[in-house]
Amino acid sequence: MTALLVLCTCPDAASAQAIATALVQARLAACVNILPGLRSVYRWEGRVEQAEEVLLLAKTTPALFEQLKDRIVTLHPYRVPEILGFQSTTGLAQYLRWIESETTDGSASP
Numbered sequence: 001m002t003a004l005l006v007l008c009t010c011p012d013a014a015s016a017q018a019i020a021t022a023l024v025q026a027r028l029a030a031c032v033n034i035l036p037g038l039r040s041v042y043r044w045e046g047r048v049e050q051a052e053e054v055l056l057l058a059k060t061t062p063a064l065f066e067q068l069k070d071r072i073v074t075l076h077p078y079r080v081p082e083i084l085g086f087q088s089t090t091g092l093a094q095y096l097r098w099i100e101s102e103t104t105d106g107s108a109s110p
Contacts, residue, residue, distance in 0.1 A: 001096040002089050004065055006058040008072055009040060009082045016054040019075050028068040029058040030102035059099050062087060 006029070010016035013036060020032035035055040042049055060068055062085075069083050 001093075001100050002062055002087050003091060003096050003099050004060050004062045005086045005088060006056075006060060006065070006068060007082065007084045007086075008056040008058065008076070009038065009053040010056060011051065011053060011077060013054055015075075015077055016056055019072060020056055020058070022071060022075055023058055023060075023068060026071065027103050028064050028071055029060045030099040031059045033057040061100060061103050064103055 008019070010019060013034070016034050016036075020029075020034055023029040023032055033056070035057065038053045038055045040051050040053050042051075058068065065085050072081060072083055
């Protein structure tokens with residue numbers, strides 16, 4: 001089974017919580033970790049910017065990426081949210097099966 005880890009930065013804890021909850025409730029992600037305390041330095045519209053952000057780590061499947069991406073775009077306050085997916089075929093087999101189960105029929109638990 002291939003898992004997909006999707007990274008997404010949010011401007012604050014409230015938007016991060018809302019997006020994480022929506023993704024799990026819709027079974028687009030089995031789990032979303034919310035990591036506060038992130039400081040980003042980036043170029044935006046020709047200027048170097050800095051911002052305090054919250055990072056989301058969503059665990060899903062490659063088949064659900066487009067739906068997950070679309071849901072994030074709909075809910076996210078940024079005009080161009082960071083949404084990056086990384087595939088993994090390596091991991092604890094039971095955990096990989098749990099991700100697959102929780103994004104389909106919900107019959108497994110961690």
